[in-house]
Amino acid sequence: MATELPSAPPSALFLHCPSCAAPRGAEVDATRFTCDACGFVYYYNVAVSSSGVVIGPDGHVLFIRRAREPGKDKLALPGGFLDRAETAEHAAVREVREEAGVTLGSVKFLASFPNLYAYRGVEYPVIDLFFCARVTSREAMALDEVTEVVWAAPDALSDEDLAFPSHARALRELLRLGPPLD
Known part of the structure; x- marks a missing residue:
């Protein structure tokens, strides 16, 4: 698609x-x-974005509620644009730490999907990269550009709950393949 x-x-x-x-x-x-x-x-x-699919000890996934447009008040996987000279893996780890206060160890690539990021009247084409990581605790907090953190089963949310279609596709891929960590 x-x-x-x-x-x-x-x-x-x-x-x-x-x-x-x-x-x-x-x-x-x-x-x-x-x-x-x-x-x-x-x-x-095309711009590049990297997101963390953080899986808690009970199999629930960490989501953030966005404080800003696009997708304000909707759920998303913690993530954002890559900084200059930054690897996609490092960006995923950094974004999870900045948005939810969770420090990740290693991450594994799950999938990539195209996305459109609407900002100030312009739709920017983006390739969203998704990386999985397991954590042993569900400790997280709403930090940068986030109003709330939510842990939910990957199949518990509808596409309409999520800020970006690419995030819904990543969750479907996670359910289809399982986390690339096992």
Whole structure:
């Protein structure tokens, strides 16, 4: 199941060239902005997000309730965008610590899914990476950009409960394959 991209290419957001300020030409491209006047090229690349699928001792999964849009007040797996020069595994560990106060040891790759991240009127294409980790305690707290932490069985939530379709797909993959930790 592919995620549909926005109807207008991202380059349509450019009204003028960021380099020479010439007006944008009539032709737009889904992957890059090219200035007809000076030849400047801006590639519109997919962003990368990394999330932790944290499994408690009873098999329940850690979710955070988002304090901000997109998906404000909905549940999500703790995660976020990668920092420059950061591995996806490190980003998953960092995001779980920053959002829920849980320190993870090693993580194992579960799956990746495309997503659209709507922010301030722009839909950014994202590839969401999901990593599993087991913890021996359900101790967690709502921290950065989080109003609440929730532990729930991976099959207990509907797609509508979750902030992002990619998170629902990751949970279905977890149920289908089992955690890649055993």
